[in-house]
Amino acid sequence: xxxxxxxxxxxxxDYHTPKxxxxxxxxxxxxxxxxxxxxxxxESGCGKSTxxxxxxxxxxxxxxxxxxxxxxxxxxxxxxxxxxxxxxxxRDISMVFQDPMTALNPVLTIGRQMVDIQYRxxxxxxxxxxxxxxxxxxxxxxxxxxxxxxxxxxxSGGMRQRITIAMALLVQPKLLIADEPTTALDATLEVQxxxxxxDLQTDFQCAILFISHHLNVIAELCDYVGVMYAGELVxxxxxxxxxxxxxxxxxxxxxxxxxxxxxxxxxxxxxIPGDIPSLIDLxxxxxxxxxxxxxxxxxxxxxPPAVHLGEHHTAACHFLEE
Amino acid sequence: xxxxxxxxxxxAVVIVVVAVVLLxxxxxxVPGDPASVILGxxxxxxxxxxxxxxxxxxxxxxxxxxxxxxxVARGDxxxxxxxQRPVAEIVFKQLDExxxxxxxxxxxxxxxxxxxxxxxxxxxNTFSDKLVGVFSIGVIAVPSFVVAxxxxxxxxxxxxxxxxxxxxxxxxxxxxxxxxxxPAFAIGLGWVGYIARLVRAxxxxxxxxxxxxxxxxFGLPETTIVFHxxxxxxxxxTVTLLGTGIGRLISSxxxxxxxxxxxxxxxxxxxxxxxxxxxxVMGAVVVSTVLFVLSTTISDSINAMLxxxxxxxx
Ligand SMILES: Nc1ncnc2c1ncn2[C@@H]1O[C@H](COP(=O)(O)OP(=O)(O)OP(=O)(O)O)[C@@H](O)[C@H]1O
Ligand SMILES: [Mg+2]
Numbered sequence: 103x104x105x106x107x108x109x110x111x112x113x114x115x116d117y118h119t120p121k122x123x124x125x126x127x128x129x130x131x132x133x134x135x136x137x138x139x140x141x142x143x144x145e146s147g148c149g150k151s152t153x154x155x156x157x158x159x160x161x162x163x164x165x166x167x168x169x170x171x172x173x174x175x176x177x178x179x180x181x182x183x184x185x186x187x188x189x190x191x192x193r194d195i196s197m198v199f200q201d202p203m204t205a206l207n208p209v210l211t212i213g214r215q216m217v218d219i220q221y222r223x224x225x226x227x228x229x230x231x232x233x234x235x236x237x238x239x240x241x242x243x244x245x246x247x248x249x250x251x252x253x254x255x256x257x258s259g260g261m262r263q264r265i266t267i268a269m270a271l272l273v274q275p276k277l278l279i280a281d282e283p284t285t286a287l288d289a290t291l292e293v294q295x296x297x298x299x300x301d302l303q304t305d306f307q308c309a310i311l312f313i314s315h316h317l318n319v320i321a322e323l324c325d326y327v328g329v330m331y332a333g334e335l336v337x338x339x340x341x342x343x344x345x346x347x348x349x350x351x352x353x354x355x356x357x358x359x360x361x362x363x364x365x366x367x368x369x370x371x372x373x374i375p376g377d378i379p380s381l382i383d384l385x386x387x388x389x390x391x392x393x394x395x396x397x398x399x400x401x402x403x404x405x406p407p408a409v410h411l412g413e414h415h416t417a418a419c420h421f422l423e424e
Numbered sequence: 425x426x427x428x429x430x431x432x433x434x435x436a437v438v439i440v441v442v443a444v445v446l447l448x449x450x451x452x453x454v455p456g457d458p459a460s461v462i463l464g465x466x467x468x469x470x471x472x473x474x475x476x477x478x479x480x481x482x483x484x485x486x487x488x489x490x491x492x493x494x495x496v497a498r499g500d501x502x503x504x505x506x507x508q509r510p511v512a513e514i515v516f517k518q519l520d521e522x523x524x525x526x527x528x529x530x531x532x533x534x535x536x537x538x539x540x541x542x543x544x545x546x547x548x549n550t551f552s553d554k555l556v557g558v559f560s561i562g563v564i565a566v567p568s569f570v571v572a573x574x575x576x577x578x579x580x581x582x583x584x585x586x587x588x589x590x591x592x593x594x595x596x597x598x599x600x601x602x603x604x605x606x607p608a609f610a611i612g613l614g615w616v617g618y619i620a621r622l623v624r625a626x627x628x629x630x631x632x633x634x635x636x637x638x639x640x641x642f643g644l645p646e647t648t649i650v651f652h653x654x655x656x657x658x659x660x661x662t663v664t665l666l667g668t669g670i671g672r673l674i675s676s677x678x679x680x681x682x683x684x685x686x687x688x689x690x691x692x693x694x695x696x697x698x699x700x701x702x703x704x705v706m707g708a709v710v711v712s713t714v715l716f717v718l719s720t721t722i723s724d725s726i727n728a729m730l731x732x733x734x735x736x737x738x
Contacts, residue, residue: 160640191640208732221645
């Protein structure tokens with residue numbers, strides 16, 4: 103197998119709070135192969151944003167990587183100094199965030215912002231502006247050269263997200279990380295943005311780590327999927343594995359809420375009865391025990407092993423066989 | 425931007441007119457007849473009537489206000505009957521001194537306060553941030569006349585480094601500058617604290633915003649992020665504060681002007697209130713009101729220059 107662009111092993115992240123230590127991520131293993139799209143799904147609060155902020159190490163002040171390794175193109179990011187990390191951000195890894203309304207600096211023109219992120223390239227300002235305009239045109243903003251002199255509030259939400267995508271691709275990253283880039287947009291815009299991303303990915307051939315609440319978006323865009331629950335990656339596999347042969351009871355109940363998920367994919371992550379356990383006092387045994395229909399005494403005692411169900415397919419449950 | 429400026433200046437004119445009308449009515453409502461103050465206790469009713477006529481006080485109130493407004497617009501603030509000189513001449517002579525003092529105070533306070541605030545925000549919760557915090561609150565708490573008195577005693581009387589009183593020989597720049605240092609220090613010190621606290625607070629807020637996180641995710645250098653991306657937003661509340669603050673400064677300048685025996689508009693208002701010299705009070709207050717409105721207009725325009733969203737609001 104070729105070397106993955108991103109290789110996360112046994113990652114554990116804690117938040118220190120006055121109430122105790124929130125174990126937001128526990129023993130995460132995840133690989134992003136070159137030029138592939140990996141999707142992450144999971145309910146709100148399951149740790150998706152924590153995972154990506156650990157990857158680019160732009161974490162909250164009270165966050166702490168308790169264990170694990172993150173390798174990017176074979177390099178151990180944990181050993182990187184702050185300035186070495188800065189060298190990777192915005193050159194090899196770039197990001198698209200959730201809320202396009204607040205993602206751009208309101209008092210600087212988008213031209214200025216797009217020129218600034220090219221600060222490493224020894225091009226003239228004029229060349230940089232031309233590159234920026236070409237990229238804006240590529241994401242579907244017409245009259246790009248003159249719109250460079252506009253401020254963010256002069257664009258609609260959908261256009262702003264196109265701009266942030268253009269910016270993320272302008273630096274020609276090896277890995278693009280998108281944290282729910284369409285959640286703040288309405289349904290038609292969402293479809294447009296996803297199509298655009300898919301197009302651009304085929305053109306630029308970068309790897310994408312894509313986070314979404316929406317199963318249909320994942321099914322449409324991704325090659326591989328990881329399903330997260332309360333800080334753990336409970337199942338991962340190819341899109342076919344997850345949507346046709348789900349192993350983990352959590353994945354199944356996500357899909358069962360809509361049996362025709364592939365033909366008419368659900369727009370939103372369906373809700374499953376019960377609450378996510380507190381991440382401060384974790385139960386012993388399986389993390390999903392309180393909401394699992396098939397819970398058995400063993401689930402309350404021992405954490406489930408990771409069971410290999412296929413070449414890329416693993417799930418953490420006591421009742422699965424290789 | 426031009427459109428914004430025109431609208432903003434129009435608004436300023438309206439504010440000045442309303443303020444002048446209010447001021448004029450206020451002075452005429454307070455008890456005490458200006459004529460009897462000027463003429464003293466032994467004035468006869470005939471003398472008073474004569475002076476009333478001369479000052480235009482016998483006409484209906486509305487006519488008085490309108491004619492006063494008209495004169496103000498032409499730069500005529502009336503006569504000072506004590507010294508028999510035009511009020512405008514007296515006021516504008518003092519105004520230069522006050523403006524120089526206020527601008528010097530604000531400039532050094534900004535030059536020190538803004539970097540201190542940025543530093544505190546970037547190194548938040550460190551020992552040096554706390555040190556800056558204690559310093560800021562300390563200098564805000566000390567009244568400027570106390571700073572004025574102690575700095576006068578220490579630097580001028582004990583150390584004899586700087587002149588104690590007056591504004592210096594006119595025309596001699598170095599001498600005037602030396603006379604400016606202590607008063608400007610006394611007035612500006614508290615503002616250093618204000619500005620540092622305000623910049624720190626708004627900087628912290630801005631540094632937490634999404635677009636800053638995103639700028640970091642693009643690996644932009646920290647100096648670019650702090651001084652170009654964050655400061656341009658974080659400075660907006662400070663610009664607004666300074667706009668209104670200049671007005672307050674003119675009145676707080678009175679302490680420094682008295683302590684250092686400097687001529688100035690603060691001292692002029694103080695003296696003319698004490699001697700109940702109404703035309704002079706009126707003229708000085710009108711001029712400082714205009715200055716106040718002018719400084720808020722300028723600060724709003726700077727805000728509009730920095731923030732494109734403001735430009736389109738008004
Ligand atoms: N700074 C913090 N301090 C303490 N706890 C935090 C902090 N940030 C996040 N958490 C907690 O960590 C868990 C994971 O949060 P995270 O933001 O990663 O979730 P998410 O999957 O991205 O959710 P969403 O879909 O709503 O964005 C949550 O339980 C959250 O309450
Ligand atoms: Mg999130």
